[in-house]
Amino acid sequence: MxxxxxxxxxxxxxxxxxxxxxxxxxxxxxxxxxxxxxxxxxxxxxxxxxxxxxxxxxxxxxxxxxxxxxxxxxxxxxxxxxxxxxxxxxxxxxxxxxxxxxxxxxxxxxxxxxxxxxxxxxxxxxxxxxxxxxxxxxxxxxxAREWMLLLGRKTAREKIASLLSIVARRDASIRHRKMRGRLSFDLPLTREAMADYLGLTLETVSRQMSALKRDGVIELEGKRHVTVPDMDRLLIEAGDDSDGGLIA
Amino acid sequence: MxxxxxxxxxxxxxxxxxxxxxxxxxxxxxxxxxxxxxxxxxxxxxxxxxxxxxxxxxxxxxxxxxxxxxxxxxxxxxxxxxxxxxxxxxxxxxxxxxxxxxxxxxxxxxxxxxxxxxxxxxxxxxxxxxxxxxxxxxxxxxxAREWMLLLGRKTAREKIASLLSIVARRDASIRHRKMRGRLSFDLPLTREAMADYLGLTLETVSRQMSALKRDGVIELEGKRHVTVPDMDRLLIEAGDDSDGGLIA
DNA sequence: CGTAAAGTTGATATTATTCAACGGAAGTGG
DNA sequence: CCACTTCCGTTGAATAATATCAACTTTACG
CATH class of the missing domain: 2.60.120.10 (Jelly Rolls)
Structure with a gap:
């Protein structure tokens, strides 16, 4: 098999x-x-x-x-x-x-x-x-419940920003870095996998990634390497509580 | 308090x-x-x-x-x-x-x-x-994961049908009835609570309830009492696996 | 190179939301 | 008992968001 x-x-x-x-x-x-x-x-x-x-x-x-x-x-x-x-x-x-x-x-x-x-x-x-x-x-x-809020109530742009925040957070935690200022990391998912995670189509994912890039929220090198110039900005785009937090 | x-x-x-x-x-x-x-x-x-x-x-x-x-x-x-x-x-x-x-x-x-x-x-x-x-x-x-599938991928009509199936199933289980043929039960949620559950607006919930009623999938007495003439039909509308099941 | 897979972008269609008006039932106070 | 209000629900019209269909670009890889 x-x-x-x-x-x-x-x-x-x-x-x-x-x-x-x-x-x-x-x-x-x-x-x-x-x-x-x-x-x-x-x-x-x-x-x-x-x-x-x-x-x-x-x-x-x-x-x-x-x-x-x-x-x-x-x-x-x-x-x-x-x-x-x-x-x-x-x-x-x-x-x-x-x-x-x-x-x-x-x-x-x-x-x-x-x-x-x-x-x-x-x-x-x-x-x-x-x-x-x-x-x-x-x-x-x-x-899972945090994700339910995302799936049920966030816009496409907020969904993408949320996913990027989560990947950034995990990466920062593994590499013992702070979640502030400029950060960059690899995105381990294809656009299709991102879409399946976020309840979107892959075209919408692509468009919103482009939009976040155009608006200076993220920078892209190749398709998979993301740089976030200002983490706080990304967290605001994600629409979460201002404390940037998952569970209270 | x-x-x-x-x-x-x-x-x-x-x-x-x-x-x-x-x-x-x-x-x-x-x-x-x-x-x-x-x-x-x-x-x-x-x-x-x-x-x-x-x-x-x-x-x-x-x-x-x-x-x-x-x-x-x-x-x-x-x-x-x-x-x-x-x-x-x-x-x-x-x-x-x-x-x-x-x-x-x-x-x-x-x-x-x-x-x-x-x-x-x-x-x-x-x-x-x-x-x-x-x-x-x-x-x-x-x-929660079953609900993630609903929130991310189901249409408004499928969401409503899914919620009704779940309430029907719970009711049948409490009253030791079978999930077949004609069934009726009370809906313990307002339209707004249904909307919050399904990631919709209350207007969309109302419209889809009306549509399911118009199409004969459900009957309504008052706002809260639902009769399902054909449970299999409702399960098909819910878009789940044909075995009607939650977890496989 | 040539091909396949991944990604982007545009035009259009569909779906659900938003804003708004209205209806009915239940409760309240005169 | 009747106006009055509130809550819940329904429906319509306009709008916004996302999906769909399609063409095209880029990247990875033999």
């Missing part, structure tokens, strides 16, 4: 780049040892489908590196992205054996996997895992 | 109508005894605000009866409903001391409350509560 696992990977949990943020974040060393023994890695190339909605899903996983998307579709092909999976994010649901969404690798990705049944048993025995998963799920629920 | 608690209520957990669905669903009788001792009831009248986004929130609660809404707003007043709280649904987030959303009573409601700190401590000790809360949160996340 796919050429994942072409390059088997081995990584000690102690050295794992997502050790402190993933579902295992709260585990103690003895708990980590058990996970260490059960885990296995899978990798997918950019563009590959990890799983189709409705398919049997006998594993759960954490994204170690790279970006994947969760999408839902209507019968006639209209599609809506419902989540963006970044390193440390969790895929799959304990207690459910079929995927509820399509999962697609946007860049090359590496995932740390566990067979579902053993993971579920481990969760029963290990409150630290369940606690962390609850916390992560609550965060995702907040993010 | 409000005239809640005008009629103090007392209810044994064993007799509680949401006993088997709420956050306490998995608790054993000894655990229930502990909850019994810590709980208190609050009631709100239709239209009252339970809590404002950003306010200090020192309790968590389950909705026992009635309906409440979770909404988010933009500075200029645009508002989006991000959740509908039905009996057994949980309000508040362990580990967070400020409300992230506005909570408003749509009908008169009764809530079973716990002070937040004691509840958090109880959760640490009682995996049954944490497990159930995780399950409920995952369900809410699925519902």
């Amino acid at each position: 796919s050429h994942d696992d072409a390059h088997p990977v081995s990584l000690q949990c102690g050295d794992c780049p997502i050790r402190h943020r993933a579902v295992c974040a709260r585990c103690e060393s003895s708990e980590l040892d058990e996970l260490e023994g059960a885990k296995y890695y899978r990798s997918f190339e950019a563009g590959q489908t990890v799983i189709w909605s409705g398919d049997k899903m006998d594993f759960v996983a954490s994204v170690v590196s790279g970006i994947a998307t969760l999408t839902q579709t209507l019968e006639d092909g209209r599609t809506q992205m419902v989540g963006l999976l970044l390193p440390s994010d969790f895929v799959g649901r304990p207690g459910r054996d079929r995927a509820a969404y399509n999962v697609t690798a946007t860049t090359d990705i590496l995932m740390c996997c566990f067979r579902r049944k053993p993971f579920e048993e481990m969760m029963e025995r290990t409150p630290h895992i369940a606690q962390r998963l609850l916390q992560m799920t609550l965060d995702e629920l907040d993010a | 409000s005239h809640d608690d005008a009629h103090p209520v007392s209810l044994q957990c064993g007799d509680c109508p949401i006993r088997h669905r709420a956050v306490c669903a998995r608790c054993e009788s000894s655990e229930l005894d502990e909850l019994e001792g810590a709980k208190y009831y609050r009631s709100f009248e239709a239209g009252q605000t339970v809590i404002w986004s950003g306010d200090k929130m020192d309790f968590v609660a389950s909705v026992v009866s009635g309906i409440a809404t979770l909404t988010q707003t933009l500075e200029d007043g645009r508002t989006q409903m991000v959740g509908l709280l039905l009996p057994s649904d949980f309000v508040g987030r362990p580990g967070r001391d400020r409300a992230a959303y506005n909570v408003t009573a749509t009908t008169d409601i009764l809530m079973c409350c716990f002070r937040r700190k004691p509840f958090e401590e109880m959760m640490e000790r009682t995996p049954h509560i944490a497990q159930r809360l995780l399950q409920m949160t995952l369900d809410e996340l699925d519902a």
Whole structure:
């Protein structure tokens, strides 16, 4: 079905780049040892489908590196992205054996996997895992609700500005930079993926990107590299609270 | 601030109508005894605000009866409903001391409350509560993502049909009826609340309700009582998968 | 090069919003 | 009991926003 696992990977949990943020974040060393023994890695190339909605899903996983998307579709092909999976994010649901969404690798990705049944048993025995998963799920629920506001009530221009703010924020957080003044980052999404995220057509995305560029809110080098001369200006364009914040 | 608690209520957990669905669903009788001792009831009248986004929130609660809404707003007043709280649904987030959303009573409601700190401590000790809360949160996340598809990609007519299907489904489930053939139910929302839920204006909601009525998809008695002569027809109008399903 | 994929832009069509007028039901006070 | 008001809902006409269809450009890549 796919050429994942072409390059088997081995990584000690102690050295794992997502050790402190993933579902295992709260585990103690003895708990980590058990996970260490059960885990296995899978990798997918950019563009590959990890799983189709409705398919049997006998594993759960954490994204170690790279970006994947969760999408839902209507019968006639209209599609809506419902989540963006970044390193440390969790895929799959304990207690459910079929995927509820399509999962697609946007860049090359590496995932740390566990067979579902053993993971579920481990969760029963290990409150630290369940606690962390609850916390992560609550965060995702907040993010989903924030996105509902965007989808239901923001204009196309505000939607684009919001997406750019979020990508900028994530990038600043990874590189330990402040969210002020001049910032630049790569946009890991095609115009079509942006459209699917924002509930727009790709033409509208393109037009609004051009408009933001024309108005000096952003600068573009090539298609994917964005520079924001004034972050506050972008946040205002996004229409969020003046504190620039997601959840209050 | 409000005239809640005008009629103090007392209810044994064993007799509680949401006993088997709420956050306490998995608790054993000894655990229930502990909850019994810590709980208190609050009631709100239709239209009252339970809590404002950003306010200090020192309790968590389950909705026992009635309906409440979770909404988010933009500075200029645009508002989006991000959740509908039905009996057994949980309000508040362990580990967070400020409300992230506005909570408003749509009908008169009764809530079973716990002070937040004691509840958090109880959760640490009682995996049954944490497990159930995780399950409920995952369900809410699925519902939120289903709603994202609606907000981002459905037409106004499909949005209305989807909302009616969901209310019909809930009503059928409560009254133990099948989702087939002729069905009728009360709509617990004003046109404005429907609009806030669906990311539309109230005029568009009104027009589409009229259109569905004109086309024979629904019948209306008064403004709030809806009869669906053919449920399958409504599901087709909603644009969901032919199996009529939410999550696959 | 030549081709495919991604992106841009223009013209036009469609959809939903906005602004405005109006109708009916429920509640209030004389 | 009747005017009066308010809230909720409906409908129409004009407008604005976004989608659709289509042509064309740029970039990446064999």
